[in-house]
Structure formats: C-alpha cells, structure tokens
Amino acid sequence: MHGMVRWLTxxxxxxxxxxxxxxxxxxxxxRGVVRIVTIATVEGEVVGFGHGSGFxxxxxxVLTNAHVVEAAERYPGNVxxxxxxxxxxxxxxxxxxxxxxxxxxxxxxxxxxxxxxxxFYSGPVNEGDSMIALGYPGNVDLATAxxxxxxxxxLTPIRSQGVFSGRRxxxxxxxxxxxxxxxxxxSGGPLLDQCGRVLGVNAALTRADDGDAxxxxxxxxxxxxxxxxxxxQPMPANGVACTSIAERLxxxxxxxxxxRDAEELRRREAAAIAAADRDNAIQRARSENIVTRENYMAGxxxxxxxxxxxxxxxxxxxxxxxxxxxxxxxVGGGALIAASFVTFILRPAFDPAAIDGGARxxxxxxxxxPGGLGKxxxxxxxxxxxxxxxxxxxVAIDINPDGCVNGRTQYAEAGQNWQRIxxxxxxxxxxxxxxxxxxxxxxxxxxxxxxxxxxxxxxxRAEVKVKACSTDPAARADLTSRQQAIRTxxxxxxxxxxxxxxxxxS
Numbered sequence: 092m093h094g095m096v097r098w099l100t101x102x103x104x105x106x107x108x109x110x111x112x113x114x115x116x117x118x119x120x121x122r123g124v125v126r127i128v129t130i131a132t133v134e135g136e137v138v139g140f141g142h143g144s145g146f147x148x149x150x151x152x153v154l155t156n157a158h159v160v161e162a163a164e165r166y167p168g169n170v171x172x173x174x175x176x177x178x179x180x181x182x183x184x185x186x187x188x189x190x191x192x193x194x195x196x197x198x199x200x201x202x203x204x205x206x207x208x209x210x211f212y213s214g215p216v217n218e219g220d221s222m223i224a225l226g227y228p229g230n231v232d233l234a235t236a237x238x239x240x241x242x243x244x245x246l247t248p249i250r251s252q253g254v255f256s257g258r259r260x261x262x263x264x265x266x267x268x269x270x271x272x273x274x275x276x277x278s279g280g281p282l283l284d285q286c287g288r289v290l291g292v293n294a295a296l297t298r299a300d301d302g303d304a305x306x307x308x309x310x311x312x313x314x315x316x317x318x319x320x321x322x323x324q325p326m327p328a329n330g331v332a333c334t335s336i337a338e339r340l341x342x343x344x345x346x347x348x349x350x351r352d353a354e355e356l357r358r359r360e361a362a363a364i365a366a367a368d369r370d371n372a373i374q375r376a377r378s379e380n381i382v383t384r385e386n387y388m389a390g391x392x393x394x395x396x397x398x399x400x401x402x403x404x405x406x407x408x409x410x411x412x413x414x415x416x417x418x419x420x421x422v423g424g425g426a427l428i429a430a431s432f433v434t435f436i437l438r439p440a441f442d443p444a445a446i447d448g449g450a451r452x453x454x455x456x457x458x459x460x461p462g463g464l465g466k467x468x469x470x471x472x473x474x475x476x477x478x479x480x481x482x483x484x485x486v487a488i489d490i491n492p493d494g495c496v497n498g499r500t501q502y503a504e505a506g507q508n509w510q511r512i513x514x515x516x517x518x519x520x521x522x523x524x525x526x527x528x529x530x531x532x533x534x535x536x537x538x539x540x541x542x543x544x545x546x547x548x549x550x551x552r553a554e555v556k557v558k559a560c561s562t563d564p565a566a567r568a569d570l571t572s573r574q575q576a577i578r579t580x581x582x583x584x585x586x587x588x589x590x591x592x593x594x595x596x597s
Contacts, residue, residue: 115287115336116285116479116539118541119287119539120146120225121177121250122176122207122539122542123208124144124146124226124248124280124281125153125175125176125177126142126246127142127173127174127185127279128140128141128142128182129142129159129162129163129170130170131169132170132171133169139162139170140242141159142229143155143156143158143278143279144248144277144293145279145280146225146289147206148208148209148319150206152198152201153174153198153201154198154199154279154292155196155199155292156195156196156197156279157190157195157197159278161190161192164190164197173243174199175244175245175246177247178245178541178542179204183204184201185201186199186200187199188322189318193264194264194310194314194317194318196310198319198324205519207539209287209289209480210287210480211288211289211327212284212286212288212290212328213329214330216284218254218256220254220255221252222253222271222290223250223252223282223285224250224251224271224273224280224282225280225281226248226273226277226293228272228274228277229274229275230275231274248280251272251273253271253272253307255269256269256306261308264310266291267282267290267309268308269307271307277293282309286333286479286480290312291311291312292310293309294308294310295307295308296308312328329478331473333479339477339588340584373443376443377441383438387437390434392431394427395428398424398425398427399428401420401421401424401427402424402425403424404424405418405420463529463530464491464528465489465595466488466595466596467487467595467596469486469488469592470594472592476589477585480539481537481587483589487596490528493560493561493567494560496511496560501557501558501560503570503571504567505571507528508526508527508528509525509528510523510524510526510574512552512578514548514549514551514577516549519540520539520540520586521537521538521540521577522535523535532590532592532593533593534590534591536587537586537587537588538582539586544581551580555570555577556570557569557570557573
C-alpha cells in the first residue's frame with residue numbers, strides 16, 4: 092500500500108517547468124496534447140508502468156489509443172490513469188469513459204484543468220501532403236528521463252514531420268500511412284496538417300529491420316468520428332483548405348498593395364479632374380477679364396472724349412465772355428478727363444493665383460457604403476480569411492454610432508473602425524474583433540496563446556473599466572488605451588483571421 096501511495100503522490104505532485112512559447116499552429120495544437128501515464132499496483136506494490144500520448148477533444152476529455160489504457164479497462168481497481176498536460180505545473184487523474192479495442196481508441200475524462208480542444212480536418216488529403224506528428228516518443232524518454240518523476244512533468248510534445256503515403260486497411264480499420272517519425276509512446280497522439288488540425292490518431296508503426304524504411308499508421312478520422320459519435324462526444328471539425336500564415340500575409344500584402352494602387356489611381360483621376368476644372372475656370376476667368384478690360388478702356392475713352400468736348404464748350408463760353416459758366420464747364424471737363432485716366436489705370440489685370448483656390452476641387456475621401464450601421468448579417472469571405480479551427484457560421488451584429496454592439500458590448504474607436512479585444516477566462520485564445528462601417532467588413536483575429544501569455548493578457552484585461560455600452564467619449568478613450576496595452580502582450584503574428592462581408596439584416 093505504501094508503494095501505491097508513493098506513486099499517487101508522485102502523480103499529483105507539482106512540477107514547475109519553464110516552457111518556450113511559439114506562435115505557429117503546431118505549437119498551438121501542442122497545448123492540447125497530453126502524455127497518458129498508467130500505473131498498475133497489486134497489493135500496494137507497483138507492478139506496471141506505461142505511457143503514451145493523447146489530445147483534447149473537449150476541455151475535460153482526451154482521446155488516446157485503447158492499447159495505451161487497456162490495463163485500466165481490465166483492472167480498473169488497480170490501475171491509475173494520469174493525464175499530464177504539455178504546460179502548467181500539475182498532473183491530473185483521469186477516468187476511462189469509453190473504449191473501442193477494435194478501432195484502438197479510448198476516451199478519458201478528467202477535472203482540474205481545461206485544455207484547448209484540437210479541431211479535426213474533414214477535407215481531402217492527397218498523397219505527398221505534409222503531415223506532423225505530435226506526442227511523447229518513448230525512445231526520447233529513455234534517453235532523457237532520469238527518474239519516474241520525469242514522466243509526469245509537463246513538457247512540450249515532440250514534433251516530427253513527414254508526408255502522406257496513402258490509405259490502408261489495418262485489421263479492418265481505415266488508417267493513414269505516413270512517414271512522420273513516431274515511436275512507442277506516440278500512440279494516441281495526433282497526426283496534424285500544417286494548420287494544426289487532426290488528420291488521424293497515431294497507433295502503430297512498421298518494423299525497420301535491416302535498414303527498411305519506417306512508416307507510421309494513424310487511425311483515420313472517419314473511424315474516430317464513428318467512435319466519438321458512439322461515445323456521444325461532439326467532434327470539432329472543419330474542411331477548409333489550409334492556408335499558411337506566410338501565404339495569408341502575402342495575400343494580405345498583395346490586397347493592401349492593390350488597394351493602395353486603386354486609391355492612388357482614384358487620387359490621380361481626382362487630381363486630373365481638379366486640374367481640368369482649374370484650367371477651365373482660368374480660361375473662363377481670362378475671357379471674362381478681357382471683356383471687362385475692354386469695357387474699362389472703352390469707358391475711359393468715352394470719358395476722355397466727353398471731357399475734351401466739355402473743355403471745348405468751356406473755351407467757347409469764354410470767347411463769349413461768359414466767364415462763370417466757362418469756369419464750371421472747364422472744371423466738369425477736367426473731372427471727366429481725370430475720371431478717364433483713373434478708369435484706364437484701374438482696368439483689371441488677369442491673375443491666375445487669385446482664382447486658384449476657388450477653381451481647385453478637393454480630392455474627396457473614399458465613399459462609404461450606405462447603411463454601415465445598425466443590424467447587420469455578416470458572411471465569411473474565404474478569400475480574405477485564414478480559417479484553421481473555428482466554424483464559419485454567419486455572424487449577426489447590431490452596432491450604433493457610438494460603437495455599442497448588440498446593446499451590451501462597447502467597442503473602442505480604431506480610426507474609422509470599431510474594435511474590441513476579448514480575453515476569455517477559460518478559452519486559451521485572445522480575439523480581436525473589428526468592424527469597419529465604411530466597407531461593412533467584420534473581422535475576428537485570433538491568437539492561440541500559451542498559459543503564460545494568457546495570464547498576462549488577463550491581468551491587463553482586469554484593468555479595463557468599460558464593460559457595458561457607454562456614450563461617454565472619455566470612457567471610450569480610456570477603453571482604447573487599455574486595449575492597446577493588451578495588444579502589446581500579443582504576438583506579432585496571428586493564428587487565425589476570419590473576415591466577414593456584412594449587409595443590412597432584412
């Protein structure tokens with residue numbers, strides 16, 4: 092009995108281990124991969140110890156091979172199942188809830204921690220496609236483990252890469268044949284595509300005697316689906332083709348460049364229209380100026396003639412000795428001549444700069460789509476998205492001019508857009524939600540983070556004061572700054588981005 096207590100204590104001990112965080116999809120999937128440990132005792136003495144791999148299909152359930160835990164099925168009172176997550180500082184005791192020896196699959200339930208469930212890929216797989224195996228190969232353990240405690244210490248799973256070599260039938264079970272390197276201990280671990288989605292469950296490998304090449308066998312997803320269906324366990328899956336982060340970023344850059352080119356073309360066209368309008372305005376102004384100048388000069392000439400004629404009359408009056416009348420008439424004639432000179436001098440000159448501001452047309456901003464606020468139905472746009480683990484159902488939102496969404500969640504200003512960062516307590520992912528009213532585009536950018544980064548993000552989320560909708564600009568400005576602090580805790584590269592095109596709800 093003392094030996095069993097010692098092993099149970101060892102199974103539950105705290106084992107702190109620093110973990111390196113990586114942002115790629117395989118590392119994100121690896122956080123849902125576990126080591127499965129079985130400890131068999133007879134009359135208090137340890138008589139057997141085994142281990143394999145498994146992965147989460149729900150926050151509190153993991154899938155593995157039946158042969159990894161078959162001892163627990165045969166001797167339930169004498170075998171303890173340990174679930175060792177890939178990160179954290181604890182090991183948890185599991186309970187066998189379903190097993191299928193024919194398909195070599197088993198389902199284990201546990202409590203005390205919530206693991207990120209892996210998503211299955213339901214689309215086609217072609218020969219030569221790249222595949223990655225995750226798990227805990229026994230030959231690595233034999234080379235590195237110093238004591239039994241090393242088998243229950245949370246460690247990042249080992250990855251190996253190969254290609255799909257075809258489908259086979261192994262003792263009546265559909266399997267995938269692949270070249271990713273696996274060993275004893277990988278049993279029950281996932282075989283993944285490049286986006287971190289499950290293609291099958293590693294279960295066996297060929298012998299490699301006399302230099303023969305080694306191949307792995309993974310139980311196909313259709314067999315896994317049948318088993319989970321019988322166990323009444325939902326199976327998260329999607330069939331969207333895998334687009335790498337590099338490809339998605341390259342496509343985004345290309346789209347951004349096309350948008351910039353289109354905007355530059357729009358600006359050049361607007362500038363050309365403005366220049367043409369200015370030239371037309373100048374030509375009209377020049378023509379009007381010529382007419383006005385001619386009118387001024389004609390008026391000056393007419394005043395000069397009238398002035399000279401008036402002076403002539405004054406001279407005539409003077410010869411008739413009408414001196415007073417001659418003086419008045421002469422003054423009038425002089426005034427007319429002076430007015431003639433003033434009119435000539437004041438004729439308007441043509442100055443293009445004087446009319447430039449009125450003639451130039453400002454370049455308008457891009458036209459916003461009408462009806463960008465209110466109740467919207469948003470549909471996924473696969474061409475602009477990177478979909479790996481999420482479903483792609485339509486999203487309904489109701490956003491008002493103050494950034495209140497669905498009457499309960501306040502979004503913060505992000506330029507012309509509205510943005511909110513969600514940091515959940517249980518899910519191991521941070522989501523950046525953004526809505527652009529001008530283009531009626533809604534997006535969800537997801538970061539699948541390790542426990543350390545999630546803890547930091549949750550600490551910063553606790554400082555966010557604005558939860559419900561608010562019409563106070565100062566409160567929204569504070570929300571913007573608090574969310575920016577959360578953004579600094581996120582990696583530069585996202586794992587998933589869902590982009591939706593929205594239209595007013597009918």
